[in-house]
Amino acid sequence: MISLRARLSREEVLGASERIQEKLFDLPEFVAARVVSSYVAKKENGEVETEGLIRESLKMGKRVVVPFVQGAGELSFCELKDYDSELEPGAFGILEPKSSNRREFPLREIELMVVPGVAFDLDGYRLGYGRGYYDRALRRVSSENPKALFVGLAHDFQVLDELPRGKADVPVDVIITEKRMIFPK
Numbered sequence: 001m002i003s004l005r006a007r008l009s010r011e012e013v014l015g016a017s018e019r020i021q022e023k024l025f026d027l028p029e030f031v032a033a034r035v036v037s038s039y040v041a042k043k044e045n046g047e048v049e050t051e052g053l054i055r056e057s058l059k060m061g062k063r064v065v066v067p068f069v070q071g072a073g074e075l076s077f078c079e080l081k082d083y084d085s086e087l088e089p090g091a092f093g094i095l096e097p098k099s100s101n102r103r104e105f106p107l108r109e110i111e112l113m114v115v116p117g118v119a120f121d122l123d124g125y126r127l128g129y130g131r132g133y134y135d136r137a138l139r140r141v142s143s144e145n146p147k148a149l150f151v152g153l154a155h156d157f158q159v160l161d162e163l164p165r166g167k168a169d170v171p172v173d174v175i176i177t178e179k180r181m182i183f184p185k
């Protein structure tokens with residue numbers, strides 16, 4: 001999955017990401033959300049781009065919260081107000097809020113969370129890079145705000161019928177690809 005994704009051209013990634021963004025913006029929970037969280041996509045690996053959705057969400061007047069890796073390997077979340085001036089490369093070469101303006105954002109205020117994945121299955125389970133960052137983060141967010149909606153973004157080929165799953169894996173509520181929206185039960 002990682003190598004299939006990395007083989008996509010930038011044009012393919014941006015085309016798919018645009019269609020995915022349109023579907024996200026049609027989702028009633030997104031329209032209603034005042035506070036959304038999103039991963040910041042890494043440009044080199046072909047994952048669904050989120051720069052556009054973050055910029056547009058800010059223009060819509062939503063508050064946008066992005067993750068950064070804290071110390072021992074926990075994801076923390078920080079509000080982002082300006083995409084151009086507030087990010088710098090952090091852990092794993094992913095853009096993160098600059099250390100100077102990192103302030104932990106209260107997880108209970110996050111209403112919708114856009115999450116990445118290496119693969120998803122039709123029940124909403126996701127495979128990450130094997131470090132469990134999002135499993136732990138999603139668990140913390142849902143305990144602080146049980147109503148938070150988790151939305152996984154993926155290229156359509158990243159969605160499989162069924163993935164291996166463990167007790168720590170937390171499924172998403174919606175998967176959006178360039179071809180479909182999947183609502184696992």
Ligand SMILES: Nc1ncnc2c1ncn2[C@@H]1O[C@H](COP(=O)(O)OP(=O)(O)O)[C@@H](O)[C@H]1O
Pocket residue numbers: 126127128129130131132133134135136139166168169
């Ligand atoms: N909520 C959690 N609490 C404690 N450990 C966790 C939690 N979620 C995942 N882990 C641990 O992190 C490691 C990686 O998790 P895994 O689900 O394989 O990663 P990923 O979802 O990133 O592919 C596993 O050893 C798993 O037991």
Ligand SMILES: [Mg+2]
Pocket residue numbers: 126127128132135168169170
């Ligand atoms: Mg997992």
